[in-house]
Amino acid sequence: MSAALRISGLSAGYDGESVLHDLTLEVPADACVGIIGPNGAGKTTLLRAAAGLLRPAAGTVEVFGEPLNGQSARSRAQCVALVAQRSPVAFEFRAGEVVLMGRAPRLGPLGLEGARDRERAAWAMARTQCAALAARPMTTLSGGEAQRVLLARALAQEPRLLLLDEPTTHLDIQHQIEVLDLVRSLCAEDDLTVLIVLHDLNLASQFCDRLLLLHRGRLVEDGPPERVITEANLAATYGAAVHVRLHPTTGRPYVTLPGPAAPRSAASGVRLHVIAGAGAGSALLHRLVQAGHAVSVGVLNVADSDQELAQEMGLARVEEAPFCAISAERSAENVALARAAAAVIVAPVLWGLGNLSNLDAAETALAAGVPVLVLTEPPVAARDYTGGEAVRRIEGLLAHGAQRAANTDAALAWVARLLR
Amino acid sequence: MSDTEAGETVALPPPVGLRLARALGLLFPLVLVMMALTLGVGAQPIGFGDIWHSLRKVGWGLFAAPETGWTSDDIILWTLRGPRVIAAALVGFILGSAGASLQGLFRNPLADPYLIGVSAGAAIGWAAGLLFGFDQWAGGLGMAGVGFLTGLVSLALVYRLSKVGGRVAMESLILAGVVVGSLMWSGLVLTMTLLRPTDLREVFFFLLGNFTAARWDMVAMLAGVTAPGFLALWSLGHPLNLMALGDEAAEALGLDLARAQRRVLLWAAVLTAAAVAVSGVIGFVGLITPHLARRFVGADHRVLLPVAGGVGAILLVWADALARRQDDVFPVGVLTAVLGAPFFLYVLRRTRR
Numbered sequence: 001m002s003a004a005l006r007i008s009g010l011s012a013g014y015d016g017e018s019v020l021h022d023l024t025l026e027v028p029a030d031a032c033v034g035i036i037g038p039n040g041a042g043k044t045t046l047l048r049a050a051a052g053l054l055r056p057a058a059g060t061v062e063v064f065g066e067p068l069n070g071q072s073a074r075s076r077a078q079c080v081a082l083v084a085q086r087s088p089v090a091f092e093f094r095a096g097e098v099v100l101m102g103r104a105p106r107l108g109p110l111g112l113e114g115a116r117d118r119e120r121a122a123w124a125m126a127r128t129q130c131a132a133l134a135a136r137p138m139t140t141l142s143g144g145e146a147q148r149v150l151l152a153r154a155l156a157q158e159p160r161l162l163l164l165d166e167p168t169t170h171l172d173i174q175h176q177i178e179v180l181d182l183v184r185s186l187c188a189e190d191d192l193t194v195l196i197v198l199h200d201l202n203l204a205s206q207f208c209d210r211l212l213l214l215h216r217g218r219l220v221e222d223g224p225p226e227r228v229i230t231e232a233n234l235a236a237t238y239g240a241a242v243h244v245r246l247h248p249t250t251g252r253p254y255v256t257l258p259g260p261a262a263p264r265s266a267a268s269g270v271r272l273h274v275i276a277g278a279g280a281g282s283a284l285l286h287r288l289v290q291a292g293h294a295v296s297v298g299v300l301n302v303a304d305s306d307q308e309l310a311q312e313m314g315l316a317r318v319e320e321a322p323f324c325a326i327s328a329e330r331s332a333e334n335v336a337l338a339r340a341a342a343a344v345i346v347a348p349v350l351w352g353l354g355n356l357s358n359l360d361a362a363e364t365a366l367a368a369g370v371p372v373l374v375l376t377e378p379p380v381a382a383r384d385y386t387g388g389e390a391v392r393r394i395e396g397l398l399a400h401g402a403q404r405a406a407n408t409d410a411a412l413a414w415v416a417r418l419l420r
Numbered sequence: 421m422s423d424t425e426a427g428e429t430v431a432l433p434p435p436v437g438l439r440l441a442r443a444l445g446l447l448f449p450l451v452l453v454m455m456a457l458t459l460g461v462g463a464q465p466i467g468f469g470d471i472w473h474s475l476r477k478v479g480w481g482l483f484a485a486p487e488t489g490w491t492s493d494d495i496i497l498w499t500l501r502g503p504r505v506i507a508a509a510l511v512g513f514i515l516g517s518a519g520a521s522l523q524g525l526f527r528n529p530l531a532d533p534y535l536i537g538v539s540a541g542a543a544i545g546w547a548a549g550l551l552f553g554f555d556q557w558a559g560g561l562g563m564a565g566v567g568f569l570t571g572l573v574s575l576a577l578v579y580r581l582s583k584v585g586g587r588v589a590m591e592s593l594i595l596a597g598v599v600v601g602s603l604m605w606s607g608l609v610l611t612m613t614l615l616r617p618t619d620l621r622e623v624f625f626f627l628l629g630n631f632t633a634a635r636w637d638m639v640a641m642l643a644g645v646t647a648p649g650f651l652a653l654w655s656l657g658h659p660l661n662l663m664a665l666g667d668e669a670a671e672a673l674g675l676d677l678a679r680a681q682r683r684v685l686l687w688a689a690v691l692t693a694a695a696v697a698v699s700g701v702i703g704f705v706g707l708i709t710p711h712l713a714r715r716f717v718g719a720d721h722r723v724l725l726p727v728a729g730g731v732g733a734i735l736l737v738w739a740d741a742l743a744r745r746q747d748d749v750f751p752v753g754v755l756t757a758v759l760g761a762p763f764f765l766y767v768l769r770r771t772r773r
Contacts, residue, residue: 015585053671077674087666090527091719096432097661104662105674111658111722112436122430135431157673 002065004029004161004193005050010059012049013217018057019045020217029064029160032187032194034208036201036228038238041214043197044085047163050195051082063161077105081159083150085166089138095149096134099125102156117156124155127190128182144175151182155190162186164196168203176200180207205229205252213237229253243312270419271296271316273341273365275334275358279305281347284375284408288345289313291412296341298334299326299358325354334358338365343418345411346397348375350383351390359393362402372402373414439723443716447730454734455505458741462501466493474498483636499635501744507634507698508740508752509733510642512705513650514695516732517725518688519706520713521653524660524721525684526590533692533706536597536685540604541574542567542696546626547611550619561637564697568645571693574600579685588681629702629753631740638698645694650729653687656680657722664719702753704760705732705739711767 005027013019019042027033035043048054049061052068061068063079081102089098102124103117113121125131130148138146147167154162164183168176184207187194198204204211205225213221213228215237221228231244234255243256271294274281281297282305288295298318300307310317318333320326326334338344338361346362349355366372374397384390398404405411433439460466474494481487482498490498518533526535533539549555549566582588582596612623625632659680662670671677695702713728736752739759743752750758 048668051672053668072674073671073676074674077672080672082668082672084666084668084672087669089666090664091524091529092714093661093664093719094433096430097718097720098665100432101662101665101673104658107658110655118432118435122432125430131430 002029003027003062004031004064005195006060006062006065007046007050008060008062010049010061011057012045012054012059013057014045014054018217020049023059023217023219025212025219025222027193027195029193030187030191031210032184032196032208034204034211035195035197035214036199036204036211037214037220040216041237042217043214044165045217046214047082047165047195047197050161051080051163052076053082074105077157079159080161080163081154081157082163083154083165083167085169086143086146086150092137092139094134095130095136095138095141095145096121096125098138098149099134099152099156102153105157120158121152121156124152125149127155127186128152143170144172144178147171147175147179148182151179151186155186160191160193162192162194164194166197166199169199176203183207201229201234201255205254206247206250225252229255270294270342271340272415273297273338273344273361274347275338275344275349275362276300276306276347277304277349277355277358280349281306282309284345284347284411285309285313285315287408287412288415289315291415293415296337298337298361299330299355326357331357331360334361335364338362339368339370341365341370343371343373343415345415346372346374346394346402348378348383350385351380352385356386356390356393359390359397362397363393366397366400366402371418372397373411374398374402374404375407375411376404377406433718433720436720436722439717439720440726443723443727444730447727451509451730451733451737454737455509458737459497459501459505461741462496462744463747464493464496466497471497503636503639504631504634504740504744505737506639507631507642508736510639510646511631511695511699511702512709512732512734512736513729514646514691514732515702515706515736516709516713517650517653517729518691518695519732520710520721520724520728521656521660521684521688522706523710524663524724525681525688526594527664529711530707531594532704533688533695534601534701534703535594536689536692537574537578537600537604538571538689538692539696539701540601540608541577542571542693543623543627543701544604544608544611545570545573546697546700547608547615547623550623551611551614561641564638564641567697568693571696572689574604575685575689575693588678590681593685625751626700627753628751629700629756630743630748630751631699632748632751634698642694642698646691649687649691649694650725653684653691654722654725656684656687657720657725660684660721661719700751700753702736703757704764705736705756708760708764708767709735711764715767 003026008024010023011018011021035046037043049056068076099121100113103113125134128148128151130152133145133149167179180203183194186192211225211228212219213233220237221233229244234240234242244253247254272288274285274295274297276297277300285295285297296316297310299320300317301320301322303322307319318330320330344362344365362372374394380391380394403414405414459471470493474497478494478498482502486495486499515533522533522535523529523531546563546567549563554562554566578596578600582592584592612620659675662673662675667677709732710728713724713731717723717727739755740752742755
């Protein structure tokens with residue numbers, strides 16, 4: 001079986017200026033392959049070359065074994081369909097008329113559509129769920145509707161290779177997913193090979209089996225999303241320091257922003273110790289760091305979400321192995337960090353037998369004269385899974401002079417008062 | 421969203437043939453009726469009965485020179501108004517269809533047939549023809565021929581100027597049209613300073629546009645250009661539809677875009693040059709008519725081009741009848757401008773909503 005698209009040694013560009021340099025790649029039939037890369041990487045140029053709209057300066061483009069160069073525009077258009085980035089349709093053409101225009105490469109010299117052409121256009125509109133829009137002028141369609149109509153136009157062409165250039169730009173999230181779901185099902189059920197430029201890395205990761213990462217007209221990486229979307233690749237091409245995680249349900253990589261950069265040096269010169277875990281302290285940790293405080297945290301199980309955050313922010317921390325009860329050694333380290341801190345803050349964590357010993361740190365610090373703040377919303381009783389032990393010990397803390405705060409804002413205000 | 425299975429329920433537009441038959445079956449009889457009606461309109465109104473009577477008397481002789489025995493009505497009808505009505509219909513047809521095709525080509529509803537420099541070229545040829553005494557050749561035909569040729573030369577110049585690196589971008593074509601147009605107009609002004617006052621008045625009336633000089637031989641020449649020119653333009657209807665999708669989409673659908681653009685330009689220019697050479701520069705018909713026609717039959721150029729032509733014919737036949745009615749004090753071009761500008765604003769505001 002020959003590849004749907006085989007590009008070898010391709011250099012191409014505009015007005016003698018090369019955009020793509022010596023590109024070689026292969027797309028197997030019936031695959032759904034995404035193209036990603038920063039602005040100006042040559043993604044659109046690659047699609048134009050694959051559509052035969054751009055004469056290569058060097059190299060060849062073959063579609064299903066046939067070189068594009070020798071073909072007439074018409075026979076090329078019978079095999080390859082391109083949906084370019086959205087450009088408005090001039091005049092009040094109706095959606096049905098636009099889809100019928102997809103039959104252009106299959107019409108006779110007079111350009112008149114026959115019964116089969118109309119049948120195929122109607123099928124394409126039904127397939128992309130835009131049949132009800134047929135009589136509507138294109139100018140009145142929403143972004144998602146227009147995109148479905150353009151997809152129907154491409155389908156009416158009866159292509160074997162479908163090229164899509166950022167079909168989800170300007171769409172809201174629901175329509176992005178709808179359009180890409182549709183594209184995937186076309187690929188799976190209609191024997192279509194799809195090459196799709198996507199701006200959104202997370203969508204690309206979720207919807208494509210394989211990604212091509214372009215940078216400055218060269219292919220940097222080619223493979224499954226796990227191999228292409230890595231922090232190192234994204235830093236090298238986009239120049240962006242982002243975080244890449246694996247999606248909890250699909251196992252595909254997804255990209256998150258690192259949040260506003262923390263100040264390089266802690267401005268207040270004192271360290272606050274936070275007792276956290278399972279996300280209960282995330283917002284607090286982040287706010288404290290942003291406010292310019294040095295922060296330590298413990299004891300956290302590895303792979304706990306507070307632990308991941310603390311690691312990302314480079315905080316001093318005490319770590320325990322995943323899903324293990326806190327050992328005596330770790331607890332002792334935690335106590336030491338707490339006693340030496342300017343204050344200790346107890347986040348609204350869920351208390352269980354595994355992490356109850358974290359309260360040792362707060363109790364020891366309080367006894368040593370370190371101010372302690374306890375976040376009491378939601379109420380401790382609602383998050384006590386130790387049969388009342390946690391409630392008893394926290395009430396003990398409050399009885400011995402620990403302060404209480406309802407939320408993160410109140411906690412930050414308390415810290416500010418304390419350090420003034 | 422209904423999950424439509426059968427093709428029947430998708431409201432695709434009816435087949436082109438059917439739409440054409442419906443639109444033209446209604447429109448072209450209407451054009452003929454309008455032409456017949458306006459034959460009686462003029463400084464001297466002539467009733468239907470008299471027209472019928474006169475037609476039966478002269479028969480096919482109406483195309484020939486007046487014979488002895490013709491009444492003044494016969495002469496007015498068949499020597500003056502007959503060719504005038506047909507010339508107005510043909511020129512209206514040309515301006516409407518050429519205007520629609522150029523609006524499609526430039527993807528701009530404000531384009532008109534004079535945008536590509538043809539009118540200015542024809543006008544300067546006309547003025548130069550007067551200067552060198554071409555008006556003595558073959559009656560008015562020599563002048564029309566010169567105007568036609570200089571109009572096309574002007575287009576060639578525009579096309580040449582807008583060619584950058586082997587490609588003609590439509591934007592630079594419009595710019596080149598404006599530049600060449602103003603160059604031609606200044607050449608025209610220069611030529612006019614050299615003309616005798618009587619010739620000057622003639623150029624002036626030419627620039628305003630009128631059908632007072634229409635004659636049967638001129639009408640035959642015009643029809644001889646209009647028929648093949650329009651058929652060639654009409655055959656580009658589907659490519660013009662594809663152009664509305666944008667350059668990239670049109671090419672991706674297998675259209676040889678550059679070739680299609682060249683052809684539209686060429687045939688629109690040939691038609692326009694012929695119209696201008698016969699009747700001068702009649703404004704607004706080419707601009708308004710496509711908008712009107714689109715409201716009736718939609719945007720599909722395969723239907724739009726002949727319908728815009730028919731609507732243009734009706735408009736111009738009536739505008740010229742109005743000009744005759746007040747004895748050509750105001751030439752027809754003045755009437756189309758005076759009536760056309762506010763009407764165009766009205767159409768624009770309606771389509772915006």
